Amino acid sequence: xxxxxxxxNIDELTDKEKKxxxxxxxxxxxxxxxxxxxxxxxxxxxxxxxxxxxKIRHSKTKAVNGNTLVQDLQKHNFPYTAKFLKxxxxxxxxxxxxxxxxxxxxxxxxxxxxxxxxxxxxxxxLLAKFHIATSEINTRKLKVKNNLKxxxxxxxxxxxxxxKFKRIIEKRKIKNEFDLTYKEYIDRFYNRGLAALHxxxxxxxxxxxxxxxxxxxxxxxxxxxxxxxxxxxxxxLIDLDSILIDLHINDLxxxxxxxxxxxxxxxxxxxxxxxxEAYNEVNKLSKSEIEAMLSLITFPHKFWKLxxxxxxxxxNWSESKYMNKLTKLIKYDEDEQKFLEDYxxxxxxxx
Numbered sequence: 347x348x349x350x351x352x353x354x355n356i357d358e359l360t361d362k363e364k365k366x367x368x369x370x371x372x373x374x375x376x377x378x379x380x381x382x383x384x385x386x387x388x389x390x391x392x393x394x395x396x397x398x399x400x401k402i403r404h405s406k407t408k409a410v411n412g413n414t415l416v417q418d419l420q421k422h423n424f425p426y427t428a429k430f431l432k433x434x435x436x437x438x439x440x441x442x443x444x445x446x447x448x449x450x451x452x453x454x455x456x457x458x459x460x461x462x463x464x465x466x467x468x469x470x471x472l473l474a475k476f477h478i479a480t481s482e483i484n485t486r487k488l489k490v491k492n493n494l495k496x497x498x499x500x501x502x503x504x505x506x507x508x509x510k511f512k513r514i515i516e517k518r519k520i521k522n523e524f525d526l527t528y529k530e531y532i533d534r535f536y537n538r539g540l541a542a543l544h545x546x547x548x549x550x551x552x553x554x555x556x557x558x559x560x561x562x563x564x565x566x567x568x569x570x571x572x573x574x575x576x577x578x579x580x581x582x583l584i585d586l587d588s589i590l591i592d593l594h595i596n597d598l599x600x601x602x603x604x605x606x607x608x609x610x611x612x613x614x615x616x617x618x619x620x621x622x623e624a625y626n627e628v629n630k631l632s633k634s635e636i637e638a639m640l641s642l643i644t645f646p647h648k649f650w651k652l653x654x655x656x657x658x659x660x661x662n663w664s665e666s667k668y669m670n671k672l673t674k675l676i677k678y679d680e681d682e683q684k685f686l687e688d689y690x691x692x693x694x695x696x697x
Contacts, residue, residue: 355382358383359381359383363383366442366443367381367388367399369442370399370440370442370447371390371399373433373434373435373437373440374431374433374434374449375433375434376392376393376394376397377392377393378390378391378392379391379392379393385572386400386401387399387400387401388400389452390449390452395451395452395454396451396452396454397431397449397450397451397452398428398449398450398451398452398584399447399448399449400447400448400449400450400585400587401445401446401447402439402445402446402447402448402587403444403445403446404444405446406438406439406441406446406448407489408448408586408587409430409438409439409446409448410438410439410489411488411489411490411586411589412430412448412450412586412587412589413430413438413448414487414488415480415483415488415564415586415589416428416429416430416586418483418484419476419479419480419483421483422479422482422483423475423479424475424476424479426472426475426476426580426581426582426583427582427583427584427586428450428451428452428453428582428584429450429451430448430449430450431449431450431451450584453575453577453582453584454577455575455576455577455578455582456575456576456577457571457572457574457575457576458571458574458575458576458581459571460570460571460574460605460608461608461610462610463610463617463620463621465576466605466621466624467620467621467624468581468624469569469574469581470598470601470621470624470625471581471624471625471627471628472574472581472582472583473566473569473583473597473598473601473625474624474625474626474627474628474629475628475629476566476583477563477564477594477597477629478628478629480563480564481561481563481564485562485563485564485591486562488564488589490564490589490590490591491590491591492559492590492591492592493565493590493591493592493596494555494558494559494591494592494593495552495555495559496592497546497551497641497642498543498546498547498551501539501542501543501546501641501645502543504539504645504647504650505536505539505540505543507650507653507654507658508532508535508536508539508649508650508653509536510657511528511532511653511654511656511657512529512532514657515528515529515532515657516529522665523665523669524656524665524668524669524672527669527672527673527676528652528653528656528672531649531676531679532653534679535646535649535650536646538644538645538646538682539645539646539650541644542640542641542642542644542645542646543641543645545637545640545641545644546638546641546642549634549637549638549641550634550637550638551638551641553634554593554634554635554638555593558591558592558593558594559591562591563591563592563593563594564589564590564591564592565589565590565591565592565593565594565596565597566583566586566588566589566597567588567589567590567592567596567597567600568585568587568588569583569597569600569601570601570604572585573585593635593638594629594631594635595631595635595636595638595639595642596642598621598622598625598631598639599639599642599643600642601621602618602621602622602639602643603642603643603647605617605618605621606618606643606678606682606685607648607674607675607678612678612681613678613681613682613684613685614681614685615684615685615688615689615692618643618685618689619692622636633693633696633697636692636693636696637693640686640689640690640693643689644682644685644686644689646675648675649675652668652671652672652675656668
């Protein structure tokens with residue numbers, strides 16, 4: 347994680363943070379040479395090598411889950427993650443005030459570059475290996491959220507939100523450029539969401555969920571560049587804090603959906619097909635899974651999320667930032683339609 351963005355060195359940390367870290371780290375059996383903050387984690391350089399210290403609020407469950415999962419993954423041919431470190435007293439976490447901390451190895455590599463389709467394909471193969479390994483372990487002992495059979499409820503809820511955003515805009519006496527543009531496109535994106543929901547209900551989603559429920563299949567649920575580290579041409583998956591029980595296509599579908607908005611992808615189905623085929627090389631998806639995944643990819647999640655930030659959360663962004671994000675979503679409108687047609691054709695010929 348060497349050249350990661352958002353790095354703060356020890357002298358940039360607040361006194362309060364330094365005091366907190368001092369109290370936490372005195373529970374471990376290593377000597378600290380240096381500390382820096384990388385994203386939301388702390389890199390601790392020690393006599394045992396670099397260590398990652400992470401903060402979790404409310405519950406120590408994530409540390410217990412993560413450690414159990416890492417040990418089980420090791421036993422099932424998946425050593426591509428960071429091992430947990432115990433305290434001097436053999437605890438997996440340290441409590442400081444109302445916050446819990448846990449420590450793992452620091453995988454000293456680079457965040458992967460998902461803009462590069464070949465690298466993205468390698469990452470997808472890592473995901474497929476992770477899914478195979480998690481399928482072979484007893485996930486019932488993990489205390490994690492179960493998201494099975496939940497997609498239709500989420501889609502429905504988001505569609506209702508979009509109708510709410512429309513009403514909020516209509517009630518405004520003074521409408522700015524964002525309001526007018528968002529309202530102009532809301533029906534189009536709403537209909538796309540409705541079509542995604544119909545696709546989902548017409549697919550084998552409920553049968554797939556039932557099978558997954560019996561097996562308690564696990565997803566990473568935060569499979570993106572900052573959690574995939576490349577070290578000596580080997581890919582590692584870090585940060586198991588978001589794991590949940592869901593269909594494996596949840597991880598792959600969300601990744602494809604996120605990538606399609608990048609200028610290197612631009613809803614080009616050929617690139618999505620490459621990612622699906624890369625996953626299939628390791629862990630073949632059924633036709634039913636491919637069908638259900640389409641609804642997840644094409645649901646207008648980003649359009650809904652932008653509306654929520656604006657009309658519910660009132661996120662304090664500048665007008666230009668709001669408009670830039672909206673313009674980007676609208677720009678890909680036709681490309682998305684073409685993607686949908688190409689994907690349906692792919693499904694029809696899939697075996």
